[in-house]
Amino acid sequence: MLPFPLPVTSPAQLAYQLLQDSDWAHAHRDLDLPVELRTVLSMIMDSPEPLWIAWGAEEKAFFFNDAYLPFLGGKLHGAMGNRLDVVWADVWADVAEAIDDAFAGRHRSFKNLRLMMDRDGTPRETFWTFSYSPLRMAHGGVAGIICAVTEQTEQVAERDLHVRQVAAITQEAREAHLELVRAREQLRQSQKLEAMGQLTGGVAHDFNNLLQVITGSVDMLLPAWPAGDPKVKFLHAISGASERAARLTAQLLAFSRRQSLSPEVFDAGDGVRALTTILATVLGERVALRMALPERRLPVLLDRSQFDTALINIAANARDATNGTGEVTITLEPVAGVPAVRMAGPLKGPFLAIHIRDSGAGIEADVLGRIFEPFFTTKAVGAGTGLGLSQVFGFVKQSEGEVDVTSVPGYGTTFTLYLPLTDQPTEHSVDMTGHPPTDGAGRTILVVEDNADVADFAVGAVASLGYGVVLARNAESALDELRKDAARFHAVFSDVVMPGVSGLDLGLAIRVNYPRLPVILTSGYSELLSKNPGHGFRLLKKPYSLKQLADALASVETSTGV
Known part of the structure; x- marks a missing residue:
């Protein structure tokens, strides 16, 4: 006989x-x-859905059906009743x-309630959806x-996995979008630089040819002009203005990355040390210059x-930022790569990092993005x-x-x-100390220049140094002169940009x-040279x-032993 049929x-x-x-x-x-207890127990025992009841407000006796058994785990033993x-x-x-x-008497329900549950001797994170409803007597x-x-638990884990996968995909999409934005910005900047480079490059070549005639002519006039003549100041004014114009042109070419570079291997630490006096002069007496060089x-x-x-x-920018009083610190260190900067991606490889920190007023965020633009300045007009x-x-x-x-x-x-380090050995320049410019007597230079005014100056300048001069108007004519008798020439002095x-x-x-x-090559601007340093x-x-x-003519003679 069953105890509770x-x-x-x-x-x-x-x-x-x-x-x-x-x-x-x-x-x-x-x-x-109570008959209600037997009725509800019969109902849950026959239900295919996981159900349990608790009977008695004080006792809270626990009863459950077969569908609920898997949820109990190790709690099953002794759980019924x-x-x-x-x-x-x-x-x-x-x-x-x-x-x-x-x-x-109040209904309560939960969806995906997190419970740390111990069903096998180890507390584990579980998730449950359930609802509690009161069981009432006839009264x-x-x-x-x-x-x-x-x-x-499994559904939540799958959902979380899906969420993580979606998040990962979203992150990849976000990164791809950022990469696209970065690429567009790089393209825009590249097109901007290309347009400016084409403009400045074309102007620079012709402009520097004009400046060459002006500055060269003044250079040749000054030694012959009477020192006491008051008109000398006008020659100096022409010379100074020409030099400033040349610097402006060079700075424009620098920004558009079309300047003709003359790279050489040197130790960056030595390079910074050699500038100490100049930098201190630029900063002024009330701005302390500190260096941390390895x-x-x-x-x-x-x-x-x-x-x-x-x-x-x-340094000049730091001087203005400190308003003439403060501190500037220059630190050099080798780094394994370059982080992403602005819209450009990171760079790998050995680099030199030169940090120049000032204690000045700082730069506002709306200005920071424009400081490298040509002609952009926050200084007063003319400053x-x-x-x-x-x-x-x-x-x-x-670079x-x-x-x-x-x-x-x-x-x-x-x-x-961030500048790339090199494993090439440091170059040692030819020591010209004690070797004044070589007298050109008995030596002939082949000058190659297509611009008539510049050619007249170049021929006159080389001749004034005592050299013999043969002028060729283009490369083909120069090669013809060499084929006739190359041994008569001690050097070739040629313009870069010429027809043909x-x-x-x-x-x-x-x-x-x-x-x-x-x-020896000479040029006010050449895309060939800027692309082939x-x-x-x-x-x-x-x-x-x-x-x-x-100096250039003397240096090639000294280096070749002529």
Whole structure:
């Protein structure tokens, strides 16, 4: 005889057998229990859905059906008829309030409720969807509660996995979008630079040819002019204005990355040390200059003149930012790569990082994005050209590096130049100390220049140094002169931009056919040279002075042993 028989469809089900074997059933076999309890127990035993009930507001006896068995795990033993708060002691604090509400006659439900549940000796994160409903007696009082329940742990895990996958895809899409935006910005900037480069390049070539005639003529007139003549000041004014015009042209070419670079290998630390006096002068006495330079050598392959100019331009900017009083610190360090800067992606490889930090007023955010634009300046009219930082930008980019700037208004600004390191050995320039420009007597120079005015000046300038001169109007004529008798020439001095064969191609042909004949190239601007900085020829940039021409001719004679 079963201690607590019920009318159920399948008496063989495990939950029904557990009920009959429970301590609760044996303890209540002779008691007159409410018909409502038997009715609800029969109902849940026959239900295919996971259900359980708790009977008695104080006792809270726990009963469940076969569909609920898998949720119990190791709690199954002794659970049937036991106190609900005993069986679910590990989660009782999370559900007790809701159960009390249900016993008070109020319905409660949860969706994906997180419970740390111990069903096998280890607390694990689980998720549940269930609802509590009160069970009322015929007189209306609440005698128990019934719970419809489903475990959502696997579904939540799958959902979270899906969310993570969607998030990952979204992140990839976001990164792809940012990359597209970056590429568009790079293209826009590239097109902007290309347009400016074409404009400045064309203007620079013709403009520097004009400046060459002006500055060269003044250079040749000054030594012969009477020192006491008051008109000398006008020659000096012409010379000074021409030099300023040449610098403006050079800065425009620098920004558009079309300047003709003359790269050489040198130690960056030595380069910065050599500038100490100049930088201190630029900053002024009330701005302290501090340096943190490593002992190890940091070889770079750069145009040293442009390197110096970039540091001087940043120092001048720092001087103005500090209003003449403050501190500037220059730090050098090797780095393994360059982070993403503005819209440009990161760069890999050994780089030199030059940090120039000032204690000035800082730069406002709306200004920071424009500081490298040519002619942009926050200074008063006439106080600056707006081309200093443009030169820095163009030089660094043309040198395959990057420039970054961070600033906090009121606390100062830090410029960081990233320049590629090289493993090439440091070059040692020819020591001209004690070797004045060689007297050109007995030596002949082949001058190649297509511009009539510049050719007249070049021929006159070379002749004034004592050299014999043969003029060729183009590369073809120059090659004809060499084929006649190349041995009579001690050097070739050629313009780069000429109709037909360029001066660079002429130099390469001479290097192959007349390898012992030195070649000096000159140009106010050449896209060929800006794209091929490693051509290896001595370059004299227009407009050049008479002394620079003399030094160039002397240097090739000294280096070749002529």
